[in-house]
Amino acid sequence: xxxxxxxxxxxxxxxxxxxxxxxxxxxxxxxxxxxxxxxxxxxxxxxxxxxxxxxxxxxxxxxxxxxxxxxxxxxxxxxxxxxxxxxxxxxxxxxxxxxxxxxxxxxxxxxxxxxxxxxxxxxxxxxxxxxxxxxxxxxxxxxxxxxxxxxxxxxxxxxxxxxxxxxxxxxxxxxxxxxxxxxxxxxxxxxxxxxxxxxxxxxxxxxxxxxxxxxxxxxxxxxxxxxxxxxxxxxxxxxxxxxxxxxxxxxxxxxxxxxxxxxxxxxxxx
Amino acid sequence: xxxxxxxxxxxxxxxxxxxxxxxxxxxxxxxxxxxxxxxxxxxxxxxxxxxxxxxxxxxxxxxxxxxxxxxxxxxxxxxxxxxxxxxxxxxxxxxxxxxxxxxxxxxxxxxxxxxxxxxxxxxxxxxxxxxxxxxxxxxxxxxxxxxxxxxxxxxxxxxxxxxxxxxxxxxxxxxxxxxxxxxxxxxxxxxxxxxxxxxxxxxxxxxxxxxxxxxxxxxxxxxxxxxxxxxxxxxxxxxxxxxxxxxxxxxxxxxxxxxxxxxxxxxxxxxxxxxxxxxxxxxxxxxxxxxxxxxxxxxxxxxxxxxxxxxxxxxxxxxxxxxxxxxx
Numbered sequence: 001x002x003x004x005x006x007x008x009x010x011x012x013x014x015x016x017x018x019x020x021x022x023x024x025x026x027x028x029x030x031x032x033x034x035x036x037x038x039x040x041x042x043x044x045x046x047x048x049x050x051x052x053x054x055x056x057x058x059x060x061x062x063x064x065x066x067x068x069x070x071x072x073x074x075x076x077x078x079x080x081x082x083x084x085x086x087x088x089x090x091x092x093x094x095x096x097x098x099x100x101x102x103x104x105x106x107x108x109x110x111x112x113x114x115x116x117x118x119x120x121x122x123x124x125x126x127x128x129x130x131x132x133x134x135x136x137x138x139x140x141x142x143x144x145x146x147x148x149x150x151x152x153x154x155x156x157x158x159x160x161x162x163x164x165x166x167x168x169x170x171x172x173x174x175x176x177x178x179x180x181x182x183x184x185x186x187x188x189x190x191x192x193x194x195x196x197x198x199x200x201x202x203x204x205x206x207x208x209x210x211x212x213x214x215x216x217x218x219x220x221x222x223x224x225x226x227x228x229x230x231x232x233x234x235x236x237x238x239x240x241x242x243x244x245x246x247x248x249x250x251x252x253x254x255x256x257x258x259x260x261x262x263x264x265x266x267x268x269x270x
Numbered sequence: 271x272x273x274x275x276x277x278x279x280x281x282x283x284x285x286x287x288x289x290x291x292x293x294x295x296x297x298x299x300x301x302x303x304x305x306x307x308x309x310x311x312x313x314x315x316x317x318x319x320x321x322x323x324x325x326x327x328x329x330x331x332x333x334x335x336x337x338x339x340x341x342x343x344x345x346x347x348x349x350x351x352x353x354x355x356x357x358x359x360x361x362x363x364x365x366x367x368x369x370x371x372x373x374x375x376x377x378x379x380x381x382x383x384x385x386x387x388x389x390x391x392x393x394x395x396x397x398x399x400x401x402x403x404x405x406x407x408x409x410x411x412x413x414x415x416x417x418x419x420x421x422x423x424x425x426x427x428x429x430x431x432x433x434x435x436x437x438x439x440x441x442x443x444x445x446x447x448x449x450x451x452x453x454x455x456x457x458x459x460x461x462x463x464x465x466x467x468x469x470x471x472x473x474x475x476x477x478x479x480x481x482x483x484x485x486x487x488x489x490x491x492x493x494x495x496x497x498x499x500x501x502x503x504x505x506x507x508x509x510x511x512x513x514x515x516x517x518x519x520x521x522x523x524x525x526x527x528x529x530x531x532x533x534x535x536x537x538x539x540x541x542x543x544x545x546x547x548x549x550x551x552x553x554x555x556x557x558x559x560x561x562x563x564x565x566x567x568x569x570x571x572x573x574x575x576x577x578x579x580x581x582x583x584x585x586x587x588x589x590x591x592x593x594x595x596x597x598x
Contacts, residue, residue: 008381012370019369122365122426124331125436126382127355260350261332 005128009136010143017106017144027102027148034098035152036159043083058082098152099145099182100189100218106141107193108206111258116203120263131255133263134194138251141190146183153178176236184243191250198258280343282307282434282465283328288337290323290489297323298489301337305482310456310466312476314577315486321469322362324486325436328467329357342433355383358427362439364419368412372403372422375411376429383430397425401455417448424455435459437468441475453479473574483573485580492584501571504579508546512556513538513565520561523552540569 017023056078063070075081111134114120123133193210200206283305290298298320305311313321326332327339330346330353339346346353366375376394385393398404401421406414411422420440427435437456441449453475460466460481470476476483484494493500507530514520520539524532528548533540541552546568553566571579 002384005382005384008378012367012374012378015374016367016369117368118361118363118365119367120365121331121361121363122359122379124326125329125354125357125359125361126379127351127384128382129351260330261326264326264331 001129002132006132006136006139009128009133010139013110013137013140014144017140023105027105030101031098031148031152035156039087039156040159043087058085097218099149099186102148103141103145103186103190104193104210105207106145107137107190108197108210109203110137110141111194111197111263112200112203112206113197114263124260124263130258130260130263134198134255134258135251138187138190138194138254141194142183142186145186149182150178172233173236176233176240180240181236181243184240184247187247188243188250191247191254195254195257198262280307281305281340282342283311283467284338284340285324285327286338288324288327288339289335290320290327290332291335296489298327298334300490301486302491302494303484304494305465305467307465308460308463309481310460310468310479311482311484312480313467313469313484313486314471314473314476314573315469316471318488319471319486320489321471321486322438323489325359325361325438325467325469328434328436329354329359355430356433357436358430358432358434359436360420360423360427360438360440362442364423366411366414366419366422366426369410371408371410372398372414373407375422376407376426379426380429385430393429397429398422400428401425402451416443417445417452420444420448420452424452428459433465435464435466437466439469439471441470441472449475473572473577477573480573483576485577487581487584492580497573497576500580501573501576504576504583505571507542507544509540509542509569510546510549510552511535511538511540511565511567511569512552512563514556515562515564518561520556523555526552526555528552535569537565537567 058078073081073085075084111120114123128136193206196209197206200209281304283303285301285303288298288301288303289296301320301324303311303313303324313324315321323332327334328341328346330339330341330350333347341353342356344353367378370378373394376397377390380390380393394407395404398407401424403418403421403425406418406422411419414422420443424437424440427437435456440456441452444452456466456468457479468476468479480497482495483497483500485492493503495503512520512523521532523529523539523541526548528544529552530542530544532542543549543552549566549568553563556563
């Protein structure tokens with residue numbers, strides 16, 4: 001395993017992504033919608049509604065949350081408590097949706113895209129091992145998505161924070177989620193998507209099939225993210241450890257699944 | 271890392287009894303190819319003959335179902351990294367990254383081939399300069415013409431100073447001037463000691479370029495060897511093409527001493543001779559019998575003629591084998 005070659009593949013792919021305006025523009029819009037526009041509209045609506053029944057109902061619903069979670073909710077008024085709960089427990093886990101969506105799009109096109117553009121021929125004849133190519137592509141999909149998520153979430157915190165009562169966000173569990181649990185979920189998703197990308201005939205087919213894999217994964221990760229925030233730091237660490245164990249196993253298996261001749265587009269059954 | 275072989279007696283590429291199929295389609299069947307070290311070997315054959323598949327097998331980009339592969343003395347299935355490091359490949363499509371600049375494409379190849387970081391820039395400029403592409407190194411490859419892309423792909427193939435160069439239809443899509451320039455560059459490379467294996471179905475390209483040819487059809491080799499030797503094998507005797515005025519037959523020259531036979535040709539009659547010294551006697555005899563001679567052209571069979579003769583002979587053999595099978 002030559003890490004220098006792995007990083008070369010990753011760096012070159014990232015460079016191409018940065019140059020692909022037709023890719024990052026829609027993804028930036030998607031990130032803005034999830035991280036900024038939707039939360040802002042909803043929170044502003046709540047804070048400007050006043051003491052109406054809808055806000056009171058949400059505030060009452062918070063009573064069914066676990067006690068530990070209830071203890072974390074800050075704010076003196078029903079509006080304040082509702083805004084805080086929505087910001088931390090409802091919208092913040094959305095942060096897992098954006099990177100998984102972006103990474104699906106990037107990962108799905110990576111191996112099959114090389115084949116479609118004919119550049120797979122160059123990689124197939126290169127000294128790079130298929131494991132190095134697979135891992136390089138995984139990193140190239142993972143890093144920009146993670147970076148986008150962190151930037152998006154920082155914007156979210158800066159914009160939403162004052163609206164929910166000040167600079168008390170994010171919480172400890174949230175940091176654990178972002179720095180430990182979320183990358184694990186992204187690794188699981190990407191390792192599966194890349195394996196698919198190496199097996200299907202076209203980018204469109206890869207994206208369709210990847211969607212089928214990542215939709216349930218998004219649902220699971222969203223649930224786990226919510227659970228991680230509701231629960232204790234210990235729960236979050238356990239969820240993260242399990243996620244990473246699955247992600248690394250899946251990556252290890254994925255590294256062996258890519259066949260050199262699949263880069264040429266002539267592998268058996270393809 | 272294992273050392274690649276450069277012993278002159280060892281062929282740079284040796285494929286023996288190679289078989290490969292894709293689902294139900296047989297791509298290669300009992301293919302034998304040898305590419306002598308330091309020479310240009312041209313794989314000739316129609317589309318679908320198996321040329322590209324053979325190239326892919328040489329580097330280990332594709333595995334075989336049967337047979338033995340030795341590239342520079344190594345088995346690409348076992349020592350793939352070493353083999354691919356020693357090979358420079360230009361595929362039929364240039365396989366370049368359109369969004370990157372020429373410089374970035376070359377750098378990517380150099381880094382994958384583990385060229386030392388402190389000499390990458392020098393190598394890039396040297397390779398680009400050699401193929402006349404240095405002025406476009408900072409432009410995105412997406413804006414390159416087909417000829418420029420081919421030149422960049424050629425530059426990329428030599429960047430890491432490989433021993434063996436594999437070119438798959440390197441002039442495909444090029445205008446005649448660019449194609450000639452590329453062929454000249456390929457010719458120049460063997461003078462540097464490189465071994466070149468090139469695929470083409472353009473017979474004119476192979477003419478004068480090939481030191482060694484392998485004619486492929488339907489995934490197997492029909493004949494192989496230096497063009498001169500192959501031509502002599504198919505046409506062991508010298509011949510002249512003769513054209514005369516009018517439509518009087520000159521086929522009775524076949525009765526002259528030293529003439530083996532005559533056969534119709536494009537511009538007149540081809541006279542097959544025991545040796546070239548008989549030509550003046552044939553001309554004298556024709557003049558004596560009242561013919562006005564328009565053309566006497568010593569005939570040197572071309573690679574194109576060889577190719578068609580080989581394929582016709584293979585077809586005839588195939589038909590007779592089928593006929594034998596039916597008779598049995």
